[in-house]
Amino acid sequence: MGRKVKDNFAKGIIYLATGITLSVLIFIVGFIFVKGIGLVNFDFLTRDFNEKVFYAFVQNEDVSMSIDEEALKQKTPFDDRYESLIEGPIYVDNIGAAIAKVTYKNNATEHEQLVISYIEKNSPLTNAADSTGKEMRIGTDYVIQSINGTDFEGLSLDEAAALIKNQSDELKIKVVQPGGGVKSNIITTLYMVLLSLVIAIPLGIFGAIYLTEYAKPGRFVNTIRFAAECLSGIPSIIFGLFGMAFFVVALKLQISLLSGSLTVAIILLPVIIRSTEEALKTVPTSFREGSLALGATKLQTIFKVVLPCAVPGIATAVLLSIGRVVGESAALLLTAGTVAQIPGTLLSPGSTLTVQAYYVAKEEGNIELACAIGIVIIVIVIVLNILSRIMSDKLDVFNKK
Amino acid sequence: MDKKIKFNTKNLDLFYGDFQALKSINLEICEKEVTAFIGPSGCGKSTFLRCLNRMNDLIESVRIEGEILFDGQDINGDIDVINLRTRVGMVFQKPNPFPMSIYENIAYGPKCQGLKDKTQLDKLVKESLIKAALWEEVKDRLNKSALGLSGGQQQRLCIARTIAMQPEVILMDEPTSALDPIATAKIEDLMSKLKKDYTIIIVTHSMQQAGRISDKTAFFLMGEVVEYGETPVIFTNPADKRTEDYITGRFG
Numbered sequence: 290m291g292r293k294v295k296d297n298f299a300k301g302i303i304y305l306a307t308g309i310t311l312s313v314l315i316f317i318v319g320f321i322f323v324k325g326i327g328l329v330n331f332d333f334l335t336r337d338f339n340e341k342v343f344y345a346f347v348q349n350e351d352v353s354m355s356i357d358e359e360a361l362k363q364k365t366p367f368d369d370r371y372e373s374l375i376e377g378p379i380y381v382d383n384i385g386a387a388i389a390k391v392t393y394k395n396n397a398t399e400h401e402q403l404v405i406s407y408i409e410k411n412s413p414l415t416n417a418a419d420s421t422g423k424e425m426r427i428g429t430d431y432v433i434q435s436i437n438g439t440d441f442e443g444l445s446l447d448e449a450a451a452l453i454k455n456q457s458d459e460l461k462i463k464v465v466q467p468g469g470g471v472k473s474n475i476i477t478t479l480y481m482v483l484l485s486l487v488i489a490i491p492l493g494i495f496g497a498i499y500l501t502e503y504a505k506p507g508r509f510v511n512t513i514r515f516a517a518e519c520l521s522g523i524p525s526i527i528f529g530l531f532g533m534a535f536f537v538v539a540l541k542l543q544i545s546l547l548s549g550s551l552t553v554a555i556i557l558l559p560v561i562i563r564s565t566e567e568a569l570k571t572v573p574t575s576f577r578e579g580s581l582a583l584g585a586t587k588l589q590t591i592f593k594v595v596l597p598c599a600v601p602g603i604a605t606a607v608l609l610s611i612g613r614v615v616g617e618s619a620a621l622l623l624t625a626g627t628v629a630q631i632p633g634t635l636l637s638p639g640s641t642l643t644v645q646a647y648y649v650a651k652e653e654g655n656i657e658l659a660c661a662i663g664i665v666i667i668v669i670v671i672v673l674n675i676l677s678r679i680m681s682d683k684l685d686v687f688n689k690k
Numbered sequence: 691m692d693k694k695i696k697f698n699t700k701n702l703d704l705f706y707g708d709f710q711a712l713k714s715i716n717l718e719i720c721e722k723e724v725t726a727f728i729g730p731s732g733c734g735k736s737t738f739l740r741c742l743n744r745m746n747d748l749i750e751s752v753r754i755e756g757e758i759l760f761d762g763q764d765i766n767g768d769i770d771v772i773n774l775r776t777r778v779g780m781v782f783q784k785p786n787p788f789p790m791s792i793y794e795n796i797a798y799g800p801k802c803q804g805l806k807d808k809t810q811l812d813k814l815v816k817e818s819l820i821k822a823a824l825w826e827e828v829k830d831r832l833n834k835s836a837l838g839l840s841g842g843q844q845q846r847l848c849i850a851r852t853i854a855m856q857p858e859v860i861l862m863d864e865p866t867s868a869l870d871p872i873a874t875a876k877i878e879d880l881m882s883k884l885k886k887d888y889t890i891i892i893v894t895h896s897m898q899q900a901g902r903i904s905d906k907t908a909f910f911l912m913g914e915v916v917e918y919g920e921t922p923v924i925f926t927n928p929a930d931k932r933t934e935d936y937i938t939g940r941f942g
């Protein structure tokens with residue numbers, strides 16, 4: 290066999306391997322997009338995952354319609370993944386809004402319901418209050434279930450409209466805020482990223498500074514390094530179990546945003562320490578000597594000269610970390626929970642997109658929805674990556690000429 | 691007229707682990723003069739120079755015996771190293787400006803000492819750059835990165851940075867070895883000017899340079915000072931055969 294043939298053979302294998310890798314990647318991303326893209330729309334991004342039922346207290350006040358019947362028919366804010374129009378809409382003066390009847394269908398149930406299809410600008414619905422007197426918002430596509438104790442169940446659209454019109458004093462309406470979106474999961478994910486980075490990055494950077502600048506090389510440092518290396522190889526479910534036993538139970542932090550981000554921060558630490566250490570090591574000794582020779586202290590040298598030079602490396606650590614937090618499922622499942630809500634405090638639970646995708650796929654068997662969440666995850670990772678790239682370019686001292 | 695002695699070393703030995711790099715060095719370095727260290731590669735010139743502002747502290751394995759008196763005080767004794775380094779500045783072989791603006795590079799040292807006043811800093815930066823003969827070239831780009839300067843400009847910036855600390859002594863370790871003849875000439879010129887205010891100690895591989903700029907010359911060989919004296923004497927009438935061989939280029 291000639292050398293050329295051998296070369297070509299080797300080249301062929303390299304190309305083949307690259308080709309296979311690329312096509313697998315494209316196939317996976319493509320699969321997720323094709324499966325899930327049908328579900329991704331504005332509502333999907335802006336709505337909560339679960340429906341929310343509450344009572345709204347509304348003034349009884351006539352407001353006439355400012356648009357004509359044709360225009361009213363065009364207002365169809367229904368979630369066409371689940372809802373299709375049967376009847377209406379009809380404008381009802383004393384709530385200053387139009388209602389319509391739709392069928393609601395998802396993979397578990399099918400029923401008819403009344404929804405609000407249009408709201409006038411100065412409609413009494415726009416300054417509704419909840420039972421505690423707090424101001425609340427009623428939007429289009431909200432479902433209405435009863436008024437002043439009378440259920441709409443079984444009524445035709447006309448009968449329902451008449452029922453509303455016949456009320457004389459203040460209206461107490463049972464409304465359902467539609468769910469099916471992942472807004473809360475997106476926000477939880479961002480909180481989780483932010484919080485765990487805020488915990489892990491300073492710890493990691495200071496740890497790395499200690500290891501490279503202060504600790505005497507020797508058995509102790511090597512032990513720490515070895516431990517960090519081992520940590521990064523441990524599957525995250527183990528950290529999840531630890532987080533559950535320690536943060537959730539022992540420290541009584543409950544299943545919460547805080548427990549979750551502390552647990553993830555531990556997972557991130559080895560990566561951050563490692564990359565920061567590498568970055569610190571590449572800072573030329575001549576900078577340190579130059580600084581010390583000018584009478585700067587060691588601490589000044591580290592913070593004013595060495596660390597700024599290490600920013601690109603630290604940025605890489607941040608990038609890796611973001612991906613890690615967004616992608617984490619097992620550890621967060623156990624420590625931050627699966628409740629699809631925006632965590633109001635550090636001690637409230639909340640599920641990140643990844644946990645939600647896992648939950649939806651596993652518990653509800655809804656692959657489409659999980660894929661739709663997958664798309665959002667991919668987009669968020671890309672956006673966060675771009676943002677931190679831009680940040681690190683801005684901070685890179687070697688880039689400024 | 692007798693000049694004041696700035697540095698005085700007595701039986702200075704230095705070890706890197708087991709390896710003895712300096713052997714019983716006895717040198718008296720006078721104030722407001724240029725003293726040159728010459729000698730073949732690896733003979734300990736840099737090592738000795740770095741003893742004078744305790745840069746060798748950074749190297750784990752170094753052990754020092756003997757005395758280095760700076761204005762009569764032993765610098766390896768109970769002194770403030772930071773203070774010593776503000777009084778004894780150092781310019782390195784390879785220009786090492788920090789990756790910051792030109793202004794920040796020069797303001798760095800004084801800021802580390804706690805100087806915050808903007809007008810004072812501005813004045814100091816300007817004066818240092820003028821003294822280092824760099825002001826005209828950079829006055830319009832003080833806020834640009836120092837890494838954008840040429841090698842020769844960078845080295846003058848490093849000198850300006852050292853001057854900004856208003857030291858008494860400036861140590862220079864082959865400051866022109868990375869520069870072209872024109873930049874070298876500028877820096878040599880600069881040294882002759884600086885010598886009326888500062889004590890300058892320079893390591894150089896260029897005999898011509900040592901001859902041109904220095905008042906005294908020390909010839910190092912294998913960790914020892916073979917000969918030390920007035921530069922013209924060393925160059926025209928050396929007492930030691932080895933010095934003569936080295937200077938005339940016959941040295942192996």
Ligand SMILES: Nc1ncnc2c1ncn2[C@@H]1O[C@H](COP(=O)(O)OP(=O)(O)OP(=O)(O)O)[C@@H](O)[C@H]1O
Nearest residue numbers: 706709711729730731732733734735736737738749
């Ligand atoms: N960090 C160190 N650890 C161990 N040995 C060292 C170290 N630095 C220098 N040496 C040794 O000490 C001796 C003197 O080195 P030094 O750098 O002082 O020489 P030099 O005269 O400056 O040489 P050059 O002209 O090449 O710069 C050399 O033999 C060198 O190998």
Ligand SMILES: [Mg+2]
Nearest residue numbers: 735736737863
């Ligand atoms: Mg040297």
